[in-house]
Amino acid sequence: MKLNRTALAVILAAPMAMAHAAALTVTPLVGMYTADEPSGAKIDDGVYAGLAAGVKFTDSLALEAEYGKSGDTKLLGGHVLFSPESFQGATLSPYVLGGFSRSKISSTPYVSQDTTMDLGAGAFYSLTDRLSLRGELRAVHNSDKSLTNYLAVVGLQLAFGEINEPTYAPEQPAPVKPEAYIPADTDGDGVVDANDRCVNTPAGWEVGTDGCPLDSDKDKVPNSIDECPNTPLGQPVGANGCPMDDDKDGVINVNDKCPATPANEVVDDKGCTKTVTIAKTEKIEEKINIVFDSGQAVIKPAFEKEVAKIADMAKANGNAFITIEGHTDSSGNPAKNKQLSQQRADAVRMKLINDFKVDPARVTAIGFGSSKPVADNKTAEGKAQNRRVIAVLTAEKQTSEVQKVTKPAAKKAAVKGKKKGKKAAKKK
Incomplete structure (x- = not known):
């Protein structure tokens, strides 16, 4: 019981402590209250009338103190109202409510004073910048007696003042520094012209500290266009940096023992035509x-x-x-x-x-x-x-x-032959 009273006092005191930093709201409320009657008690309930005063810190957060009466029941409480940021500035803004109330029931011969926990949800419908309609459903739970009462209210909320915006010192322009001298780099390779021995290197090529294209395998083909960057030292290469293979048999010249193999013959790892022995x-x-x-x-x-x-x-x-x-x-x-x-x-x-x-x-x-x-x-x-x-x-x-191994005839030639045949047939 002592804990509940302390929590209620904090909620009621919060609007006063922070009123200087936020807008104030006043909301007359009217609605219906249903009481869950304890054993042996007859409680008059029905129409509820109340008044809420609050502090609105932001469009999302507010604290409110509320007093209301319904028949034999009087309620004095404090609540926190929270509305999602995604609804800020919208005409219809939903919210959830939570807090505590002190209830007093005077129904002769039954008299009771208890602390309740309040949970609810509602929505504001904006009429003007300062005036909004409010509707809310709330559950009022008495944990001491394990009773739950329900409250449905509508109201008209009036706001006074404005939310204080933080003030900032005007931003001072940064001091203008004198432009530093930037040495010229004509080919944009990251090596300034004064140190660049190859001042016309194509854009994007890898270069060394002297500004010349890198050639890791020393085959005189720069890395940036070398398709075979690990060619053994001393092997002749073509424009693409790959070892030469004059007869296009897949065995490079330096390893090819038969450098003039016909194009249609299959070769071994020495570049010579493979043969097979056929039994007859x-x-x-x-x-x-x-x-x-x-x-x-x-x-x-x-x-x-x-x-x-x-x-x-x-x-x-x-x-x-x-x-x-x-x-x-x-x-x-x-x-x-x-x-x-x-x-x-x-x-x-x-x-x-x-x-x-x-x-x-x-x-x-x-x-x-x-x-x-x-x-x-x-x-x-x-x-x-x-x-x-x-x-x-x-x-x-x-x-x-012993016969030589030859490659299969190219399919393209066969296809061309078929096409020619079809054309001849059409002409006929």
Whole structure:
């Protein structure tokens, strides 16, 4: 209770203590007051009439003392009013209110005096510079008895005087200093002409203390336009400061062992055309012709070398296959001729296997009888040619070829070709 009284006294005293520094306001108030009745009490409430006097320090902050009466209840209090700065100068200005009041209730036989805490919100509507309408809703809380009463008021606020503005001493002009001598710097590189050995340096270039463009890698191309600022000492460079690459293969001249590589070839790190070894398969075919006597399936000594030749080729090519075809002339029974032709083919096959150790799985013998003559069977000479065995060797030989690696053809050329074709088609 003692704390509440002290706080009330401070709020009521503040307007008096600071009145000399701010405008004064007077506000008659009228409204409705509703009382939260304690147990066993009957309190007359209803119309509220009051008068508030305050001190307005700024458009945002004011202190106010207020006295009012509603039926059996009298209120004397002090409040702080705060309005957001963003509404300063506006016709409608909202505010919030907080403070304390001393309430006295005289309703026979119930009598009570208590300190209340007040919280509210309202708005001012400006009519003139000094006159404003005011509306407010307020909650009046009695913490001692845990009661809350409500007050709704309207009023007409009148302001007297003005808010004192701070006064400032007139600003004294700064003493005028004599202009300092500024040495000339014609090219604006930060080095005065008197010390500048390169007085026409292009704007924005890095320069040293002598005013000349910096060249960190000593390639005679200034840093400001050097696209390769770390070129090793002594390497020839182009106008952009990068090492020369005459054949444009991506390997600079000093490292290029093949400095004239054609533009379409891919190179290695030495600048020479890359090559690839491409494996190739060649088909080998060899034929031998062995002639037999009529009705015989015995290989004549004269044909031993032919059999040996085909055997040697088979051994030299491990993937070789030999097909042996047996044939007869048209004399005799066709069935017997076919059997004889098979015997002749088998004779050559077994010679290759037994005498020359050729893999049996790689030798095939087929008898065709007289079905495939190569000469006229009406003559003795023709019949002799038809009594034959043909051995055909087939093999694949693996070889390699070294080829240069070239770049893919440019797409642009292909596109141009298509466009020309379309134009020609349109003309037709």
